[in-house]
Amino acid sequence: MIPQSFIQDLLNRVDIVDVVGRYVQLKKGGANFMGLCPFHNEKSPSFTVSPTKQFYHCFGCGAHGTAIGFLIEYSGLGFVEAVKDLAQGVGMVVPDQQDRLPPAQRAEVQAKSLALSEVMTKACDYYRQELRNAQNAIAYLKNRGLTGEIAAKFGLGYAPDGWDSLRTVFHDYDAPALVEAGLVIDRSEEEGSNRKRYDRFRDRIMFPIRNIKGQVIGFGGRVLDGGEPKYLNSPETPLFQKGSELYGLFEARQAIREAGYVLVTEGYMDVVALAQLGFPQAVATLGTACTPVHVQKLLRQTDQVIFSFDGDTAGRRAARRALDACLPHAGDNKTLKFLFLPAEHDPDSYVREFGADAFDQQVRDAMPLSQFLLNEVTQDNDLGTSEGRARAQFDAKPLLQAMPPSALRLQIVRGLAQLTQTTPAEIEALFELVQPVARKRAAPPRAKRTPPIGLERQMIRLLVAHPSLAVGLDQAALDAVAQLAPDNAAMLTQLIEVCHGLGETANFAALAEQLRGVGSDFDPLIAEIAADTESDLDAARLELAGAVRQTKMQVLKAELDRLAISGLATEEARIRYRELMQQQEQLRRQAEVETTLR
Structure with a gap:
């Protein structure tokens, strides 16, 4: 868990205008910056970024948040990933209570990662430059129907046919970073090796592999002369783990949002060719089966994932592995489908032969996960026999157990029950899908707080906008707050505690990020303040002082009224009454002074 103090410090150091500006073209408009919203389609800019609030807000779709929230929503990063991305940009080392590395060693690891990233970027630039002079590589790409624009979008390059071509760009060819990045192979410790150190990629079209932040973390190389292997990937490195990365995801993010789905293919060339042919929402796994991490990453981008496979035996095996990866993430609000093309076609060849409309129809007609699962467990079993039906149930058991409880799983259970001549209840009992639970008395539903009005709303609004x-x-102000209506007192007290925890340097962005984990009571107010023009801190301080003073006056008046009704029968009551009258007079004088200051 990352300490909240670190989150606040991070948000104080980063500039949200710079963060959003990496992905959205922004123009200055008064005190704020404006641009087209990246979260919905629009022709006129309604997306604003406030450098003073360190917050973004869209007047069109209502999207809003901090720099951390923007990276989570736009790039599909998890919270920790987003924090690490921002921290790296401002030279901060992210503490992690589960990370046992000392701070100095953690900083060393991050510095090494940054150095490897710089090596990969430099190599990518070199390969792109080499492509301009590689006529055989250019001819191959043109023959595949690719334009220079698409090649540039994906950063395609060429690795020359030489054993140590990278020496021309890396003058220290013996640097360990070249081996650690997977660019160079070192055989110096192997006996009988004629060549001790040489380039991994030679005479290949180079496909840069980028992470979700756009950083080059690896390469895929496609051979030109018919040699083997046809495709060669970077090895796993501190930057690159093929089980968690997807080729083309960085380039496809906006297209995925616009299309409403992502198409998962089997290779780099499928992705690039489909982008050329009008399907830029495609990505590919990197020479490995689809993993649950892949699926989770894709579902951060969209609620609909469609896997495309060749219709041959190998394609069916790959589809089954993808099904296994999907099951832990299958749910009622997610759509997972499987597309099988004719055995002689891949997506590229299918579109070129039958056209984009035909391929689009294939995508629309893709097989839902439920149907594919039932097909998998029944197609090789004779459902006309008891043994065949039992075997189908046996095959289905681990698949259904891998799914979280949901209406979708229930529908699949019902489908399986019908096919195997049993009942859903019998299958659920047989597969132990329904776990007995101890009966608990249901907790009463949490009463919805009445939105604060008047002075309470005024104070809450001012503190959210200016938490410092x-x-x-x-203490008198805190005591007065405690005397308000219970809901309002609880909300204000909670807010003040959070603000105190953030300290004098707290700003709106840091508070908004902190309140994300508190509950939804503050969400409407945060959205409202995000949409408002920036208020002056000194004016807000005076306004808050006035609201607090009025609250104190109300509390004093209520106690004075109670004492008066009691008849002031005791000396103690009379002394208390005089004290309250003095406090009331003091508050009136403060009000007069503040009025003259305004």
Whole structure:
């Protein structure tokens, strides 16, 4: 868990304009920056970024958040990944209570990762430059129907046919980083090796593999002369783990949003060719079967994932592995489908022969996960016999157990029950899908708080907009807040505690990020303040002081009224009454002074 103090410090150091500006073209408009919203289609900019609030807000779709929230929503990063991305940009080392590395060693690891990233970027630039002079590589790409624009979009390059071509760009060819990055192979410790150190990629079309942040983390190389292997990938490195990365995901993010789905293919060339042919929402696994991490990463981008496979035996095996990876993430609000092309076609060849409309129809007609699962467990079993039906149930058991409880799983259970002449209840009992649970008394539903009005809303709004003001509240103010209506008192007290925890340097962005984990009571107010123009801190301080003073006056008046009704029968009551009258007079004088200051 990352400490909240680190999150606040990070948000104080990063500039959300720079963060959003990496992905959205922004133009200055008054105190804020404006651009086209990346979260919905629009022709006129309604997306604003406030450098003073360190917050973004779209007046069209209502999207809003901090720099961390933007990376999570736009790039599909997890919270920790987003924090690490921002921290790296400002030279901060992310503490992690589960990370046992000392801070100095953790900083060394991050510095090494940054150095490897720089090596990969330099190599990518070199390969791209070499492609301009490689006529055989250019001819191959043109023969595949690719334009220079598409080649540039994906950063395609060429690795020359030489054993140590990288020496021309890396003058220290013996640097360990070249081996650690997977660019160079070192055989110096092997006896009988004629060549001790040489380039991994030679005479190949180079496909840069980028992570979700756009950094080059590896390469795929496609041979030109018919040699083997046809495709050669970077080995696993500190930057690149093929079981968690997808080729083309960085380039496809916007297209995935616009299309409403992502198409998962089997190779780099499928992705690049489909982008050329009008399907830029395609990605590919990297020479490995689809993993649960892949599926999770894709479902961060869209609620609909369609896997495309060749219709041959190998394609069916790959589809089955993809099914296994999908099951832990299958749910009622996610759509997972499987597309099988004719055995003689891949996506590229299918579109070229039958056209984009025909391929689009194939995508629309893709087989839902439920149907594919039932086909898998029944197609090789004779459902006309008891043994065949039992075998189908046996094959289905681990698949259904891998799924989380959901309406989708229930529908599959019902389908299997019908096919195997049993009942859903019998299958659920046989597969132990329904776990007995101890009966608990249901907790009463949490009463919805009544939205605060009047002074309470005014104070809450001012503190959310300027959380540093909470530090100036005295004990009398806190005591007065505690005397308000219970819901309002609880909400204000909670807010003040959070603001105090953030300290004097707290800003709106840091508070908004902190309140994300508190509950939804503050969400409407955060969205409202994000959409408002920036308010002056000094003016807000005076306004808050006035609201607090009025609250104190209300509390004093209520106690004075109670004492008056009691008849002031005791000396103690009369002394208390005089004290309250003095406090009331003091508050009136403060109000007069503040009025003259305004």
